[in-house]
Amino acid sequence: MTLKNKLSIENAVELARIEERISKMKAIELWNSGELDKMSAGTFQSLAKIHKVLFNEIYDFAGKIRSVNISKGNFRFASAIYLNEVVAAVETMPQSTFNEIIAKYVEMNIAHPFREGNGRSMRLWLDQILKSEIQKVVDWSQVDKNLYLQAMERSPINDSEIKNLLFNALTDKIEDREIFMKGLDASYFYENYFAYRSQDLLK
Numbered sequence: 001m002t003l004k005n006k007l008s009i010e011n012a013v014e015l016a017r018i019e020e021r022i023s024k025m026k027a028i029e030l031w032n033s034g035e036l037d038k039m040s041a042g043t044f045q046s047l048a049k050i051h052k053v054l055f056n057e058i059y060d061f062a063g064k065i066r067s068v069n070i071s072k073g074n075f076r077f078a079s080a081i082y083l084n085e086v087v088a089a090v091e092t093m094p095q096s097t098f099n100e101i102i103a104k105y106v107e108m109n110i111a112h113p114f115r116e117g118n119g120r121s122m123r124l125w126l127d128q129i130l131k132s133e134i135q136k137v138v139d140w141s142q143v144d145k146n147l148y149l150q151a152m153e154r155s156p157i158n159d160s161e162i163k164n165l166l167f168n169a170l171t172d173k174i175e176d177r178e179i180f181m182k183g184l185d186a187s188y189f190y191e192n193y194f195a196y197r198s199q200d201l202l203k
Contacts, residue, residue: 003116005058023054023120024184030054031177036124041132042095042104044087044113050128051114051121059116066115073153077112086111098136098170101129102163106155123183131174140182142169 002012009015030036030053039046052063065087069080078086090111093104105126112118127137143165151162173179 003059006060007058019055019058019117020184022057023117024181026054026057027120027124027181027184028177030124031180036128039128041129042091042101042125044091046128047108047113047121047125050124051117054121054124055117061115062117065113068115070112070115075153075156078110083111083113087113095129095133098130098134098167099163101126101133102166103159104129106152106159106162109152110156120184124180127180127183130170135174136170136172137174137179138166138169138183139171139173139179140169140185141179142171 002010002015005015007015007018009018030050035053036050039049048063048065055062065083067080070077087108090104090107093107094100095104105122108122108125109118114121123138123140130136130138147165148162151165155162171179
């Protein structure tokens with residue numbers, strides 16, 4: 001199953017490859033422009049803007065809250081009918097400490113506000129909050145991808161595992177573009193691991 005896209009690509013593997021390339025290019029532009037630092041850290045408006053920048057050339061729904069229900073594996077994300085309320089509630093969660101920030105990240109992941117591209121957008125959003133609040137970011141090259149997948153799958157029940165994993169990968173190199181870009185590499189694996197394992201988008 002291939003999502004309808006502006007590029008008229010019908011092959012899912014090809015779409016994933018092009019999506020990765022374009023989103024990385026747009027992320028670099030976002031970094032170089034300084035716009036990321038001007039956004040209000042932790043707001044849905046900032047997350048939506050990040051998503052729109054990364055995916056506007058690919059999808060009509062870039063930056064727009066989803067109107068369909070989706071699931072990955074055996075987990076169903078927040079129902080579309082309640083999504084505006086859920087996102088608003090997550091936005092008001094505290095974010096002054098590392099534990100609070102990761103708890104907020106986990107809840108936004110459960111909401112999964114966009115039709116596609118949540119992982120990449122939310123990693124940049126997470127690092128934006130960490131940078132703003134505790135002057136740290138995650139060095140995603142230090143995060144084992146398989147352990148991350150397992151921790152995120154279990155995080156709706158217990159977020160201690162993902163907190164420990166990300167805490168051990170924190171760095172104070174908050175102005176390093178290479179570290180910033182590593183989040184896109186890791187999240188590409190995360191999103192498409194599920195997409196190819198079970199294409200169970202709900203109508």
